[in-house]
Amino acid sequence: MxxxxxxxxxxxxxxxxxxxxxxxxxxxxxxxxxxxxxxxxxxxxxxxxxxxxxxxxxxxxxxxTDAGRRAALRVIRRHRILETYLVKVLAWDWDSVHAEAERLEHAASDLLVARMADALGNPAFDPHGAPIPTVDGEIEEQELVPLTELGVGGTGEFRLVSDDDAERLRYIASIGFRVGTRFELVEVTPFRGPLTVLRRELGASPQLIGYELAQSLLCLPCTLEPAA
Amino acid sequence: MxxxxxxxxxxxxxxxxxxxxxxxxxxxxxxxxxxxxxxxxxxxxxxxxxxxxxxxxxxxxxxxTDAGRRAALRVIRRHRILETYLVKVLAWDWDSVHAEAERLEHAASDLLVARMADALGNPAFDPHGAPIPTVDGEIEEQELVPLTELGVGGTGEFRLVSDDDAERLRYIASIGFRVGTRFELVEVTPFRGPLTVLRRELGASPQLIGYELAQSLLCLPCTLEPAA
DNA sequence: AGTCAAGATTAGGTATGACTAAGACATTAT
DNA sequence: ATAATGTCTTAGTCATACCTAATCTTGACT
CATH class of the missing domain: 1.10.10.10 (Winged helix-like DNA-binding domain superfamily/Winged helix DNA-binding domain)
Known part of the structure; x- marks a missing residue:
């Protein structure tokens, strides 16, 4: 090969x-x-x-083809391990790692990626919630829905967002959202206007989120137990 | 630019x-x-x-030209910081980092290199003893001589070896030489044959080194104080 | 000074991977 | 069924960076 x-x-x-x-x-x-x-x-x-x-x-x-998929998953694994390493070990911001990983993924050897993965404890997800393929090319596809589809009163956990728009990532972080944040969708204005989201973990006041942005927030629907 | x-x-x-x-x-x-x-x-x-x-x-x-030299030193800085990081942080062997750094040096951003340098405490030398240029393009040229030029009875400290021959590096490590190893040149056979080197730090028995190899070991001549 | 060999350059060709402009195909509307 | 529309492909070009083969320079030796 x-x-x-x-x-x-x-x-x-x-x-x-x-x-x-x-x-x-x-x-x-x-x-x-x-x-x-x-x-x-x-x-x-x-x-x-x-x-x-x-x-x-x-x-x-x-x-x-099968060969193509294997090659693609190797690149994706490299990208996501690199992103995770940059964020976790080198204190990089989650909104700026994408461009760096985009270049490094073509230069980093499988050995380097393996060393980084080991140092990280072989994580299953990258900083944006995307699943990291295994060395054997297994990838765990998640069943997630956009926040906009939870409906009024719906509850869920923010699990995944695309890593390719730094501006968007910066904004998401600025309003206190992290992968794993759990929330209730309290109110939806008509005509694709802002959605109001109440974050349970923070016990905080409701948060307004624009429709476009909310579509990019992929969530796992779940019931919210009272905070631990 | x-x-x-x-x-x-x-x-x-x-x-x-x-x-x-x-x-x-x-x-x-x-x-x-x-x-x-x-x-x-x-x-x-x-x-x-x-x-x-x-x-x-x-x-x-x-x-x-000046612009060319600046650009060259930026690449060399990237290469040497990367090598140092791989060895110090990711436990890479000093004989295998060269190839990896050779590819990464073209992909790593100055920001990434700066983060790695910070994590390392801004080292002045890479694992093979080569000086690391500063961000401003300053590089400290050392006055070193090949081990072969120390002469019988000469004493010195092993300071630098080229990083581009993995085989050679593996051999050097296998005979217990590290950057900083201090020694006395005890005997030189004629006609570019083996040299006998006595390592003071280890208090060890004399070590035979081939002439070709010895030429690649760049040393700082110095008097050997009794070991601390 | 003339010749010769080593080393450097030019000339012409290949592969990759991008572009624009123009033509081919498929779908949808009349 | 045919025309219009949008999408896809083909054709031809360009830039980068390599190759081989042939030519030119330089410097050294007679």
């Missing part, structure tokens, strides 16, 4: 992210995700299909 | 390493150091000269 290029790894990672539904990923969606012209993606897709990392049905989309 | 390519950084680093004497570096020497065909170096050298990172006198050689 020869070394994969940086570009190849980025494509595989993006295809994995966009293809979790099982549907083929249109090359246009890939182009958007990678910020690359659609025509360039067509060319690259041909090369990736030739090396059997993806299957391409022209005009339909691409899907990872 | 735009981002430099991986290749560019490798060239600058190599030119810095080969040009410390002040003499222009022949492109052929560069080609050897980078394991690249001489013709390819000519092409790259033209590009580097166009961006004023190096000065090129055709058929004479290349020299770093």
């Amino acid at each position: 020869t070394e994969l290029s940086r570009s190849t790894e980025d494509y595989l990672k993006a295809i994995y992210g966009l293809g979790r539904s099982g549907e083929p990923v249109p090359t246009g969606a890939l182009a958007d995700a990678l910020a690359i012209a659609p025509a360039s993606v067509s060319g690259m897709v041909r090369r990736l299909a030739e090396t059997d990392l993806i299957a391409h049905e022209p005009y339909r989309g691409v899907q990872l | 735009t981002e430099l390519s991986r290749s560019t950084e490798d060239y600058l680093k190599a030119i810095y390493g080969l040009g410390r004497s002040g003499e222009p570096v022949p492109t052929g020497a560069l080609a050897d150091a980078l394991a690249i065909a001489p013709a390819s170096v000519s092409g790259m050298v033209r590009r580097l000269a166009e961006t004023d990172l190096i000065a090129h006198e055709p058929y004479r050689g290349v020299q770093l």
Whole structure:
């Protein structure tokens, strides 16, 4: 198995992210995700299909082969272990690790990642709540719903947010939200306006959250026991 | 100042390493150091000269400009901080860090390197004894001599060895040599044969060292006080 | 001074991976 | 069924950075 290029790894990672539904990923969606012209993606897709990392049905989309999925999960594991290490050991902020990990994931060896994982106690989730694939390529997919779908009176625990928007992450942290924060959705204004969320852990006053933001907060619905 | 390519950084680093004497570096020497065909170096050298990172006198050689030297020292700082971090914090062996640092040095941001340096207490030397340039591009050049030049009865301290040959580093460690080891050169056989070295710190029996190897061990001549 | 060898450069070619412009396909609307 | 629309692909170009083969410089030796 020869070394994969940086570009190849980025494509595989993006295809994995966009293809979790099982549907083929249109090359246009890939182009958007990678910020690359659609025509360039067509060319690259041909090369990736030739090396059997993806299957391409022209005009339909691409899907990872087993080899492609394994490679993608290796990159994702590297990324998430690196993020976790930077946050936990080097006191990096959760909103700025993404860009650094994005570059390091292509340079760090499996051995380095293994050492970091050991130092961290082999964590199962990264700082944003995303599951970290195991060395064998197992990944635990969680059944999470956007905060917006909990409905008035719904209760849940904030579990996962995408790591790619530093601005958003900074804001989430600034309003006191952390992975694991449990809350009740107290009020929903009509027309996709702000939602009011009451955080139980803090016993704090209700918190207003915009609809767009709330959609990005993936939660595990659960009943709230009285705080321990 | 735009981002430099991986290749560019490798060239600058190599030119810095080969040009410390002040003499222009022949492109052929560069080609050897980078394991690249001489013709390819000519092409790259033209590009580097166009961006004023190096000065090129055709058929004479290349020299770093101030901008080139600054860039080279930034890469070297990254490399050496990374090596030190891997060894000190992640328990890496001193003989295997080079390859890893060689890749990470192009991906790690100055911020990451700063965090690692802080965690290490801003060390002045890497695990192989090489001085680590400061953020401002200051580097402390040491006046060291190969062990072979100490002469019979000479005494010194092992201070520096190149990090690029894992085999050699493994052997050096296996015979109990560490950066800082102090010794007396007891005997030299003629015709570049083995040298006999007596290590004072260990109070150990004399150690035979081959001439080639001894040439790579750079030492600080010093008198040996009775061990503390 | 003329010749020769070593070393450096130029010339021409390849691979990767991006771009724009133009053409092909599929879907949806008439 | 056909036309319009949007998406996808093909064609042709460019930049980077490598290669081999051929040519040119330099310096040393006769």
